């Protein structure tokens with residue numbers, strides 16, 4: 001039985017998923033993506049888990065799709081296998097939040113995978129880039145789309161056309177990451193934030209995540225209407241009453257996720 005290339009550990013209410021192919025800088029082979037997808041589905045189905053953290057071992061989050069695996073594929077192979085996209089988007093399909101904890105290189109598909117998560121925390125060692133053009137291909141897992149929405153056309157265009165890497169400070173400045181955390185405490189901090197989220201009302205977290213994501217899909221007036229519909233429905237939840245009652249009683253709310 002070969003060692004897993006992606007590890008899932010349960011840390012209280014959080015599923016900690018670690019890409020574990022450090023010798024290949026966690027390159028995202030088909031096997032890595034199959035295991036990752038399976039773990040995300042396991043966390044999604046586990047009633048105890050309320051949030052996930054995705055990170056990588058060694059000096060990379062992930063250095064991209066596995067170039068060696070790509071090397072012999074022809075156009076028909078890529079098309080028929082639905083290469084890259086076949087199971088890459090599980091992180092965007094699940095309803096529980098996923099935090100990317102980027103500890104090092106997040107390149108090509110690695111940067112795209114981090115952007116599929118709900119937000120990115122990174123260490124000072126993080127480097128982001130879409131270097132696909134340098135290896136005779138282009139971003140194929142949403143890089144051109146998510147990067148431009150995240151950091152604007154000019155920077156996204158420069159990064160995609162040149163393959164230039166961005167350091168952590170620049171990534172924070174332009175809003176690609178939410179915060180920089182010291183490397184030695186990155187995963188612990190991500191787990192702390194994830195636990196905080198997991199303790200909140202799950203239906204409300206699901207709705208909030210859906211509403212923020214909706215803002216990337218529809219015009220403002222439509223998004224605001226969608227948000228209002230969801231916000232009104234929260235009044236039907238037991239957790240809504242519990243939140244208000246706990247606030248009034250100056251105690252910590254205990255949500256039942258109902």
Ligand code: CO8
Nearest residue numbers: 023024025027063064065066067068084107108109131140
């Ligand atoms: N795939 C496979 N193996 C990799 C990858 C990768 N993406 N990145 C690194 N590795 C391997 C190296 O081959 C090496 O293995 P070995 O020791 O067996 O030769 C090991 O990881 C360590 O790497 P290096 O020795 O190169 O380490 P350095 O510190 O010298 O360099 C770099 C680090 C700069 C990150 C360098 O490894 C590099 O340039 N890697 C490739 C980065 C890259 O180009 N990523 C984008 C890949 S393409 C992609 O993600 C999307 C394709 C979309 C296709 C569209 C389909 C629809």
